Amino acid sequence: MACEWTDRFADLKRWGDYDKINMPLHGRIHDNKTDPKSAYKIQEIWPARKFDAAKHMAWPMNPDEISRSNGAYRQTPGW
Structure with missing residues (x-):
């Protein structure tokens, strides 16, 4: 598992947590990108x-x- 410590996708594959893999990712979109305390929206x-x-x-x-x-x-099967 070299260099996988920051790879969430590899972790979910290894653990068999496929439901989380198939979900969209959401994040904060700040009104003022230079101010982390500014208002934000959560969006895909x-x-x-x-x-x-x-x-x-x-x-x-x-x-x-x-x-x-x-x-x-x-x-490899499937390919």
Whole structure:
């Protein structure tokens, strides 16, 4: 788990908390961006993901690596 200490997405994947992954992200949008005490609105800042655990738990393998492996490697399921 090198360098994942700030990656909330990786944590949620590892814990199997897919419902939280598929929700939109919300944040504060301040009226005055230089004053954190200014009035703000909460709004969606990132749309909901379409996380499919069967596909997105692992990255796809490079097709060239699969070809060079002489059948030892197979493509990651879903990719």
